[in-house]
Amino acid sequence: MSHRPGRHFLQIPGPTNVPDQVLRAIDNPTIDHRGPEFGALGLRVLGNLRRIFKTEGDVVIYPASGTGAWEAALVNTLSAGDRVLMCRTGWFATLWQEMAQRLGLMPQFVETDWRRGADVDALAAALAADKAHAIRAVCVVHNETSTGCTSRIAAVRAAMDALGHPALLMVDTISSLASIDYRHDEWGVDVTVAGSQKGLMLPPGLSFNAISAKAREAGKSAKLPRSYWDWGPMLAANATGYFPFTPSTNLLFGLDAALAMLLDEGLENVFARHDRHAEATRRAVSAWGLETQCAEPREYSSSLTAVRVPEGHSADALRTVILEKYNMSLGNGLGPLKDRVFRIGHLGDFSDLSLLGTLGGVEMGLRAAGIPHRRGGVQAAVDRLAGN
Numbered sequence: 001m002s003h004r005p006g007r008h009f010l011q012i013p014g015p016t017n018v019p020d021q022v023l024r025a026i027d028n029p030t031i032d033h034r035g036p037e038f039g040a041l042g043l044r045v046l047g048n049l050r051r052i053f054k055t056e057g058d059v060v061i062y063p064a065s066g067t068g069a070w071e072a073a074l075v076n077t078l079s080a081g082d083r084v085l086m087c088r089t090g091w092f093a094t095l096w097q098e099m100a101q102r103l104g105l106m107p108q109f110v111e112t113d114w115r116r117g118a119d120v121d122a123l124a125a126a127l128a129a130d131k132a133h134a135i136r137a138v139c140v141v142h143n144e145t146s147t148g149c150t151s152r153i154a155a156v157r158a159a160m161d162a163l164g165h166p167a168l169l170m171v172d173t174i175s176s177l178a179s180i181d182y183r184h185d186e187w188g189v190d191v192t193v194a195g196s197q198k199g200l201m202l203p204p205g206l207s208f209n210a211i212s213a214k215a216r217e218a219g220k221s222a223k224l225p226r227s228y229w230d231w232g233p234m235l236a237a238n239a240t241g242y243f244p245f246t247p248s249t250n251l252l253f254g255l256d257a258a259l260a261m262l263l264d265e266g267l268e269n270v271f272a273r274h275d276r277h278a279e280a281t282r283r284a285v286s287a288w289g290l291e292t293q294c295a296e297p298r299e300y301s302s303s304l305t306a307v308r309v310p311e312g313h314s315a316d317a318l319r320t321v322i323l324e325k326y327n328m329s330l331g332n333g334l335g336p337l338k339d340r341v342f343r344i345g346h347l348g349d350f351s352d353l354s355l356l357g358t359l360g361g362v363e364m365g366l367r368a369a370g371i372p373h374r375r376g377g378v379q380a381a382v383d384r385l386a387g388n
């Protein structure tokens with residue numbers, strides 16, 4: 001491909017644009033992961049990560065994509081044949097359920113129409129019907145990246161508490177951590193799963209579990225085979241900042257820089273920035289006369305917006321035009337939403353001007369691809385961002 005001036009706009013909902021400070025931190029000589037310098041780095045990133053998860057408990061880091069941390073959450077706490085309750089909020093919830101099945105668990109799925117977050121009433125009804133407490137875990141995707149819907153985790157916790165159900169609560173925050181308000185301890189989550197390449201502004205390659213004392217306790221009798229993912233040796237080595245095997249040293253340099261940036265901006269400000277960009281994006285979508293995939297306003301995602309294309313038009317053709325003409329990548333529709341939606345990622349290292357560039361590319365693309373729409377989406381976003 002010939003040279004394209006300007007930066008590529010990587011507006012998929014992960015991996016996200018990596019800030020220069022993080023790239024420069026990664027671009028340092030690899031150090032001895034058993035040497036004296038490393039322990040201080042390990043202790044610092046593990047300490048700062050707790051502040052991001054809002055937990056006083058343990059956090060572990062795997063050199064793996066988010067999928068690895070899904071597996072770690074399940075194999076460290078459950079046994080073959082255990083029932084787990086899940087909610088099919090979209091494609092990522094489906095993949096987690098398929099993994100649970102392959103590991104020998106017995107997932108029970110609560111369905112949704114893929115246009116809202118987890119159905120708290122249906123989850124509560126399934127738990128209420130489980131008088132024998134055979135369900136060992138409830139697994140929810142906090143921010144369903146395939147649909148742009150955010151589930152109400154505090155409400156799931158409240159429903160479990162109201163029933164006195166002892167199942168573990170596991171939450172996938174891969175596309176919400178450090179973008180959307182999340183509170184591991186306060187919401188009584190037992191295992192939180194996260195990844196590096198979305199709100200944390202890093203390249204892909206790291207993933208995380210935040211772990212409650214109850215989850216550690218469940219691990220003592222859990223019988224699923226585990227070796228590489230075993231929390232035990234990891235936590236033992238982490239106590240002094242080290243790892244039981246070779247960590248992704250240079251990604252940890254990047255993580256150290258990214259955590260410093262997030263804590264310097266202040267998490268509450270980071271969340272407010274994402275909320276504001278998401279709202280400006282929805283104003284643009286509505287001005288275009290298009291519809292968001294999320295149909296439940298209290299569950300609109302602040303990290304991405306999935307937009308439906310009108311019947312008879314192709315979201316993938318639109319994305320191709322935008323990539324070729326404007327050098328911007330948008331997220332594709334996943335599973336049954338293939339070609340029906342495109343997804344605008346507005347998370348991570350992102351500003352008002354990056355949003356306006358992104359929406360400008362979408363609006364020009366809609367015109368170039370011949371998708372029926374009204375003009376003025378970018379203007380609506382400017383009005384929101386600048387105040388009318």
Ligand SMILES: *Cc1c(COP(=O)(O)O)cnc(C)c1O
Nearest residue numbers: 065066067092143145174175195
């Ligand atoms: C991206 C994503 C995943 C998959 O993570 P990988 O890093 O690709 O393994 C899982 N769940 C959600 C909600 C995601 O956004």
